[in-house]
Amino acid sequence: MKKNIAVVRGDGIGVEIIEEALKLLKTVAKIYKHDFSFNEVLAGGCAIDKTGQCLPDESLRICKESDSVLLGAVGGFKWDNEVSTNRPEQALLRIRKELGLFANIRPAFLFPMLKNASPLKAEILEQGIDLIIVRELTGGVYFGEHKTKKIENELVASDDMTYKESEIRRIAKVAFDIAKNRKKELISVDKANVLDSSRLWRKISEEVAKEYKDVKLSHMYVDNAAMQLCARPSQFDVILTENMFGDILSDEASIITGSIGVIPSASLNETKQGLYEPIHGSAPDIAGQNKANPIATILSVAMMLRLSFELEKEAKAIEDAVQKTLNQGFRTADIMDKDSTLLTCSQMGDEIIKNLS
Template identity: 40%
Template sequence: MPMKVIVMPGDGIGPEVTREGVRVLTAAADICGFDVELQQFDVGEGAFQSSGSYISEEALRACDEGQAEGNTAILFGAVPSEPIGLLRERYDLYANLRPVRSYPNLGGVSPLKPEIIDGTDMLVVRELTSDVYYGKQRQGHGSSGEWASQEMYYDEVQARRIAVVAFEAARRRHKKLTFAHKSNAIGPVFSVWWKALTPLREQYRDVTFEDFYVDNMAAQLCLRPADFDVILAPNLFGDILSDLAGGLVGSLGLLPSASLNERGFGLYEPVSGTAPTIAGKNIANPIGSILSVAMMCEHAFDRVEARDLIESAVLATIRTRATADISLSAAPVTTAELGKAVTDHMRELAAGG
């Protein structure tokens, strides 16, 4: 049964980095002996300008069928707005996993001293389908002029299910979980989170649990990023903290992500966004997309050997090849050159056993 991948390159640098993700996925399938079936659809602003829709009914039908059949994943590029919110809501992609790692030879691109950033290897587990991003909005005019509000909403089921994902991830990793919250200022919302977390702490007694107010959490990430393992955060805080963590390791272009639902169906995308100022120049960093493919091999297709091969090839590649955002001394390579170098290293590693 082939692995089905629905490819949605999107806008900005999305098509460039997704192209390299597909290149690596195809090489991994060839080397590791599995079949991949690709379907590609235009989405985002470009699709809207040509068709009046951010995503076609045909693309949504392919996703619907893929979720029902299983063995299917979405490889996404980047969009400035929709259809990313639509896809998250339609398929209840509530669990956003964002690994953040430092690389031994890239210490110089971090704004932190090497002895502080070295050894950083954390996973931000971000709730993705609630919070202020999906809260009720109100606007009006009053004696003080225009006003607006947007609701921060959570219920126990939403808090519990993402907390379980975080505890399970910590149990598989280094058995340490840190919760980022703001209970001192947003008491009612976080009382719901604590109602879900308290019994889970008893259930996962093998996992060390700690919590920080989110402002202090941001400071601690700058002071001692290598001390953290799994970070659990609601949607807004997880968005901010994971981008902060990406800045600490030197580039958002290095960060992959997976957004999953309870059925295991998911969307895999780099964290870097559309980066419009460099779009079309073939200089964007494709590592985030390539490592998103590695996450897809693990979570969607249970091909851990393919994940390991891709991650090892990335590590080998960036020792000598780097795009402009992470280049230190050597001349930077293009997006395509870096993607090809990763596949070349994959074949070399496979040939060497």
């Protein structure tokens, strides 16, 4: 199989974790006789430094023409004073919008050997954590109108949270399709007791549910969902929610599994072209020190092979290699415990590749 992959190393630890992902992809290509080509592009803070733009037109063109995009992380303290329209994070938002990446799929699962890294009590973890958050990614408040103006000598800021029926319907179908192949249970998270956009969200999700008779749909307010994720995460299998709520809940779901450094994500459009990235940030405090955990990025590669390229065997091999490496007691600093062996970012990548080959 021949595939073209746009590669965005980005900022901070993005440089290091992407290096391990590329090493892994080259090994997969060699073992399974594939032809992966990599086109590295600038986006984020590094692009601002070199071109003055967070996302140069050439970078966007390459991303659009690729079969999928692999991204490390963007942003950092260095660019905090950039104008809002040219902050590093705007590069990511623009890629999502321009490629039509409306469906963000974020699994959260507990590796048994990492349960001591979770902040939750043992009796809660014994019930297990294995859920998927399906987040709408190109609508809502992040893409609404943002304005600040002076009214009666006082600054007033507003952010428009807008959803169209069609946007809700298409992401709901993605979530229902995932749910029907799992436990056939879907929880839609909203704030319908306050927000009109949530009331529409609930109405449309209930209409879509009529097309999936075998999937049980229930609703939960977002504040309760945030609490329940900590109190009893085992009750969740597939969560459907809008952009901002999904952003917050998926980060919470990742940290209760032990480390944000092991959770991957996929963002897909209607053609299954995708953007694959770890859900953590650029971690400028440890950038360049070879301390980052590459597992989330490596598992994002597995998601890319499965969801965009339909290479199930290769994806499963990567996931098995990660689990085997953790079972062997290898850890990066963020998931280290007293009985394990501490590895650098590059060493962890090497051990996973050994278990793959």
